[in-house]
Amino acid sequence: MNILTINHQSCQRCGVCIATCPVSVISLDAENFPYMKEEDEKRCVLCGHCEAVCSKQALRHYLLPQMKMVQRDKLQEINAENLSEYFRNRRSIRVFLPKPIDKSVLEKIFEVVSYSPTGVNLQKNKWIMICDHHFIRQLSNAVINWMKTMIEQKAELAQYLNFQKLVNAFEQGNDIICRSAMNLVIGYTDALHTGGAIDSIIATSQLELLLPSFKLGGCWAGYLMIALRYSPDIKKMIGLDESHTVHSAMMIGYPKYHYYKTPYRKKAEVKWI
Ligand SMILES: Cc1cc2nc3c(=O)[nH]c(=O)nc-3n(C[C@H](O)[C@H](O)[C@H](O)COP(=O)(O)O)c2cc1C
Incomplete structure (x- = not known):
């Protein structure tokens, strides 16, 4: 059995699953649907990206526990200002x-x-x-x-x-x-x-x-x-x-004390190329 199953009704053949695969184990069949060649299955690193990135939920990876696949749209957007402030104030x-x-x-x-x-x-x-x-x-x-x-x-x-x-x-x-x-x-x-x-x-x-x-x-x-x-x-x-x-x-x-200020840190040393 192929470890990837594709619902041909919902798959848009957009290729996003192929583009995001870290180890390039997803190919296109003659009709441009994604599939995984048998010889590529053992190279799959089970990262789950192919299934997680599919907007049409057309792809199922059989070696991944389905219960762990949380719908991403239920998660809150991360606010850059809040998160940056949080990172600066980690002590x-x-x-x-x-x-x-x-x-x-x-x-x-x-x-x-x-x-x-x-x-x-x-x-x-x-x-x-x-x-x-x-x-x-x-x-x-x-x-x-x-x-x-x-x-x-x-x-x-x-x-x-x-x-x-x-x-x-x-x-x-x-x-x-x-x-x-x-x-x-x-x-x-x-x-x-x-x-x-x-x-x-x-x-x-x-x-x-x-x-x-x-x-x-x-x-x-x-x-x-x-x-x-x-x-x-x-x-x-x-x-x-x-x-x-x-x-x-x-x-x-549990911290005993609270920090009231953000201490100074050197500017990131970045070489721009
Ligand atoms: C690899 C590493 C080892 C550290 N070891 C100690 C330690 O043994 N004792 C300690 O009090 N702080 C330790 N620190 C914390 C640093 O002193 C601290 O990150 C630094 O002073 C900057 O403070 P901040 O983390 O609050 O920004 C360590 C940090 C790193 C990254």
């Missing part, structure tokens, strides 16, 4: 309320994040969501202990990133590693997935952008990310080993 949140996040909220967030783009639509992002803030504290401790070892070994990285300053701050009671966050999300993929870093970072960034709509905020946990890259022991603490690559870590929680 890294470093001070959180000691309030747990409902699992149902986090599940909703992951559901939306699964729509972020992935190379060749591979959708191989994996996540660890840590909801135990005591464990998050243990991770911060482990990162600080790893930093101390790096300082002792006179590692270049320790000097470059001034680990001593971070250790001092931590020992004075300031958790500069995970900021006493209630939750921590870690993005990773199988180590063999070559495009994993880009996919995972894009998805984490989209997750961060989504947080305020759930009254939450986030902050990249860069020092933890570095420690997870260099220390197999810390990686082991979150149940991962050399067969996995960690690409992102983000603290999540």
Whole structure:
């Protein structure tokens, strides 16, 4: 059976499904109706664009779950002014309320994040969501202990990133590693997935952008990310080993403070050609 079925009554033969296919697996038959050659079926990346873009709903892709195809006209138009303002006012949140996040909220967030783009639509992002803030504290401790070892070994990285300053701050009671966050999300993929870093970072960034709509905020946990890259022991603490690559870590929680102004950012450096 062909994985594409075309309703010849409603298909306008406009070719939009062909024009938008990322891997050019849709062809025209003798009567200019779209179809997929059998040999092209395994090259289809299941992105769903052909079906989603058809204004006449003339095309059905049999390998896609139909229940997931939401009618686009039910969605609200995005207003450029509002969205731009929203992007400008996304802030890294470093001070959180000691309030747990409902699992149902986090599940909703992951559901939306699964729509972020992935190379060749591979959708191989994996996540660890840590909801135990005591464990998050243990991770911060482990990162600080790893930093101390790096300082002792006179590692270049320790000097470059001034680990001593971070250790001092931590020992004075300031958790500069995970900021006493209630939750921590870690993005990773199988180590063999070559495009994993880009996919995972894009998805984490989209997750961060989504947080305020759930009254939450986030902050990249860069020092933890570095420690997870260099220390197999810390990686082991979150149940991962050399067969996995960690690409992102983000603290999540309910923001304690509100921002009243938009801080200045440098103008985008763009070379126009
Ligand atoms: C890859 C990356 C790692 C980061 N790591 C940390 C971190 O470990 N701790 C922290 O407080 N902020 C961290 N940040 C947040 C940046 O400091 C923040 O994005 C920057 O100061 C601009 O502030 P804004 O995000 O509110 O615009 C990180 C950001 C990125 C993109």
